[in-house]
Amino acid sequence: MQLAFYAPLKAPDHPVPSGDRAMARALMQALALNGAQVDLASDLRCRDGAGDGAAQSALIAQADAALPAIIARGRAAGWQAWITYHTYYKAPDLIGPAAARALGIPYLLVEATRARKRLGGPWDQFAQRAEAACDAADAIFYFTHRDHEALAAYAPSGQALIHLPPFLPRSDLPPAAKGHGLLAVGMMRVAAKLASYELIAQTLAHLPDETTLTIAGDGPARAQVDALMAPFADRVTFLGQCSPDALAQAYRSAGALIWPGVDEAFGMVYLEAQAHGLPVIAQDRAGVRDVLCPRDGGYAQVADGAQGLAELAGRGAAPPEDIQQFIKTHHLIGAAAQTLAAGLARVGVQ
Structure with a gap:
């Protein structure tokens, strides 16, 4: 298979690490496991975080200008399908739908979200493009059940919606952690990340003085x-x-991961920590719950704030081997490669 791959929010070769970059890289590896030649179609970052109409217009013009060369490259390479990872109203796919249409190949999305409430607002141009990308897709692989709800509500006739659980780009598991103390893993930049750090600080105030935290x-x-x-x-x-x-x-040296998960789509750190057998201290949030090992009594309720997280930290969790088995069964690259292959076959690409 010859496949084109594109990630408008952050290219897999972007210099700044993040969960989004890690997932883009993992997807390319999973596709390659099926014997595919995966070409990065473009590294154009089409993101507007401020709702700036002029910035959106400029990025649309950049994408339009890049299209002829991308289409020519696709014809020369013999691309059989176009796969875009993570298109949404702040970073829509401005290239893939037109390129796939010109090349006459299937167009597939991974982690696409719809936000029709953004139409007509400051992100209107990008929201329209994000909706158009979803409408154009022959198949959409969704990570979480929250995403599936909107995708299913507005799916055009004949579009395939396929559940692809988030996964780690590995086929085995590391030795179980045998450390102590709490570990938090997260970049320090956007409001949602700071909100999680705020909750962690508040939680520490409810925990015994000997509780340590590594960040x-x-x-x-x-x-x-x-x-x-x-x-x-x-x-x-x-x-x-x-x-x-x-x-x-850091995972091997910890006793538990603490990350509340404010506005997380799902969170790669949860998968990484649980692969090491670490219990997770998190809130019961949409998206996050799709990747957490079931826990007696459930996870902390958002309304209970830091007190709920502190109580969760004081409760027993599943044994490390059970947590690792959960990851092995649901969230490793082998299962993801099979799901992607089946989805491609469904649109005629094998």
């Missing part, structure tokens, strides 16, 4: 996170931005 992550909001953790300075260790090996060591 892996960095970013432009580092000063705000430092200030949040200042009252617990003797209990908190900052690792900064970690290499994959350093992050794996």
Whole structure:
């Protein structure tokens, strides 16, 4: 198979690490497991975080200007399908629908979301393009049941909606962690991430004084996170931005992951931590619950805030081997590769 791959929010070769970049890379690896040649069709980042109509118009013009060369490249390479990862109203696919139509090949989406309430607002141009991309897709692979609800409500006739559980780009599991203390893993930049850090700081105030916290992550909001953790300075260790090996060591050295999950689509850190057998301290949020190992008594309710997270931290969790088995069964690359292959076959690509 010859496949085109595109990620408008963040290309898989983008220099800044994130869960979105990690998932894009994992998808390319999973497709390659099926014997596909996967070409990165474009690295154009089509994101407008501010709702700026002029910025949206400029990016649309950039995408239109790039199309002829991309289409020519696709013809030369013999692309059989176009796959776009993560299109939504702030970062829609401005290239894939037109390119796939010109090449006469199936157009598939992974983690596409619809937000019709954004039509007519400051993101109107991009929201329209995001809706058009969803309408054009022959098949959409969705990660969470929350995404499926809107996709199913507005799906055109004949469109295939296929559940693809989020997954790690590995076929085996690491040794179970045998550490202690809490670990938080998250970039320090957007409001949602800061909200999770705020809840973690509030949770520490409800936990015994001997409870320690290690934080892996960095970013432009580092000063705000430092200030949040200042009252617990003797209990908190900052690792900064970690290499994959350093992050794996952090998981091995921890006793549990704490990450409330405010506005997380699902969160790769939950999969990574549970692969090491770590219990998770999180809130019961849409999306997040799709990747969490079932826990007696459930997860903390959002309305219970930091107190609910502290109570969850004090409750027993599943044994590490059960948590790892959950990941092995549902969230490793082998199962994902099979699901992607079946979806491609469904639109005539094998």
